[in-house]
Amino acid sequence: MKKYTLLFMYSAFLFSCTENEDPTLCGVDNPVENLAWIKETIEESQSNSLSQYSYLIQGSYKGETVFSWGSCCPFCNSIVLVADCQGKVIEDASISEVKNQKIIWKPENSVCTFD
Template sequence: MKRISLAAILVGLLAFGCNNDDVTVISACDVENPIEDLEWLRSEIQRRKNDTSADAVYCYIEQAKSDGQTIFIYNDCNPLASKVIPILNCSGTSVGFLGDENFRLNGIEKRFVLFRPTDFACKLD
């Protein structure tokens, strides 16, 4: 009995200890878990998990609020790249870009990292 319990504990620790799903999940877009419940977001996260390009270690997704609406920011922290950062709404439609006239930096609040790769190369404040 102890072997089974110890084995179950070890499997549980491995499953959770090596998982990158230790990010905060806050209900939004009329769903409890946007990562699981929004098909477009789940697909994008899976695509990013499968991405083996050198730049993938710099890319992450944030969830935030702008004018009371939930938004998703496809952010990038590569110090050598200058990119336009797209912003999507709850349906996965692009609604603008970080810093444009609709999404000024000071108008975005409650930002947090929703997804980052397991080999994430950046330190965020």
């Protein structure tokens, strides 16, 4: 049950920030390294037995930069939520509405394939 709870947590993290021409996201140059909640979640993910299925997406939602934890787990059901830089869920957001999605992190042992 803990595996599924942790997987839900990963998919629940979608974070947004003000998008501008400056390459900083959420006030930092490298959100994977410099945002504590992303770094902490990555560390937790890497200690999970399902870590090879996790990845982090960056995209744009309503003019803001967003982040979303994804999973390519073939036997898991997951829900993807959108949240702001502080982790507050954006209730009306959907991953299908996130534009310009790109993978900005995946574990070294990733089994996910991306086109």
